[in-house]
Amino acid sequence: MxxxxxxxxxxxxxxxxxxxxxxxxxxxxxxxxxxxxxxxxxxxxxxxxxxxxxxxxxxxxxxxxxxxxxxxxxxxxxxxxxxxxxxxxxxxxxxxxxxxxxxxxxxYGVVPPQIVERMFRAIGAPSYFTNYTMLFTRAHDHRYVDKWRRLYKWTLDRVPxxxxxxxxxxxxxxxxxxxxxxxxxxxxxxxxxxxxxxxxxxxxxxxxxxxxxxxxxxxxxxxxxxxxxxxxxxxxxxxxxxxxxxxxxxxxxxxxxxxxx
CATH class of the missing domain: 3.40.50.1820 (Alpha/Beta hydrolase fold, catalytic domain)
Structure with a gap:
């Protein structure tokens, strides 16, 4: 811009x-x-x-x-x-x-990424389950599935x-x-x-x-x-x-x- x-x-x-x-x-x-x-x-x-x-x-x-x-x-x-x-x-x-x-x-010294990810999941529940519901209802939409997979991978890609x-x-x-x-x-x-x-x-x-x-x-x-x-x-x-x-x-x-x- x-x-x-x-x-x-x-x-x-x-x-x-x-x-x-x-x-x-x-x-x-x-x-x-x-x-x-x-x-x-x-x-x-x-x-x-x-x-x-x-x-x-x-x-x-x-x-x-x-x-x-x-x-x-x-x-x-x-x-x-x-x-x-x-x-x-x-x-x-x-x-x-x-x-x-x-x-x-x-x-621990450094908080491991697995713990960081689990904390976010615990705080955000039950919204995490909504993602799977949306995937199930739109599994026929290849563009949506591709976007969903990339976003899901990102949510798991935590750093220490x-x-x-x-x-x-x-x-x-x-x-x-x-x-x-x-x-x-x-x-x-x-x-x-x-x-x-x-x-x-x-x-x-x-x-x-x-x-x-x-x-x-x-x-x-x-x-x-x-x-x-x-x-x-x-x-x-x-x-x-x-x-x-x-x-x-x-x-x-x-x-x-x-x-x-």
Whole structure:
């Protein structure tokens, strides 16, 4: 659509990366990637887009960034971790300390992809069974079957999760909700969302069975942005991106807030 796009690949975590935390992901990887993109493009400002947990990460980054962020776009983003989709006992156990995240990380070092995949399945059930029902009813449609197989393969293609980053997300975001309280520290900087003044665009999926709207919309009141837009689109967590709809939504909003190449 005429934009210069840079995509950051975080790579696949190995056991030797178990000590990598949010500080490294944000201050080393993301910050350096933004600086490189600005330098390579010759632009003075940048628009950053984050999807799901990527939206949480770019929001944290934007709250401490020294680089010029013109537009911040986040979709299906968890900001307020108090609302929870999944078994109530999970939330209760994690918040009460019945399930010891620190011990879990100390044992595994890096969260295996199989465990990551099973957690998503447990949270998303029974929607996973709906996929099989749809496949059965449309088995005659070869294009649908081909798309279904590719999507199913993607859902199983998890990557390991760096242990220290997982520990921080579980304890400081989910358990203590520090992103909402403004107490989250990244390095020696306080990641207070009120520091964000960039133009803000937030997109939620009406049928999202993974991230609730109640988790996303609090960012609207936490930032200092004067130009901020929140919309809800009738789509699921993954469908918003896979249908190509998200690109059109972003273009409609950002085209009036960016300079022509």
């Amino acid at each position: 005429g934009y210069e796009v840079y995509l950051l690949d975080w790579g696949s975590t190995g056991y030797e990366d178990k000590k990598i935390g949010l500080d490294t992901y944000i201050e080393k990887y993301l910050k350096q990637a933004v600086k490189r993109a600005i330098r390579h493009s010759g632009a003075e400002e940048i628009t950053i887009i984050g999807y799901c947990l990527g939206g949480t990460i770019v929001s944290i980054y934007a709250s401490i960034a020294e680089e010029a962020i013109k537009n911040l776009i986040v979709a299906t983003v968890p900001i307020d971790f108090k609302p929870f989709i999944g078994p109530d006992k999970w939330a209760e156990g994690l918040r009460n300390g019945d399930f010891n995240i620190d011990r879990f990380i100390d044992v 999760f760096a242990g220290e980053a997982y520990r921080q997300i579980a304890n400081e975001l989910f358990k203590e909700n520090k992103l909402v309280t403004g107490e989250l520290m990244i390095g020696n900087k306080k990641a207070d969302l009120k520091n964000i003044k960039a133009k803000l665009f937030v997109v939620s999926g009406f049928r999202d069975n993974l991230i609730l709207e109640e988790q996303s919309n609090p960012i609207m009141d936490l930032v200092s942005s004067k130009d901020k837009t929140y919309i809800t689109f009738e789509a699921g967590h993954v469908g918003l991106a896979l249908t190509g709809v998200f690109a059109g939504i972003v273009d409609k909003w950002v085209s009036n807030r960016s300079n022509k190449l």
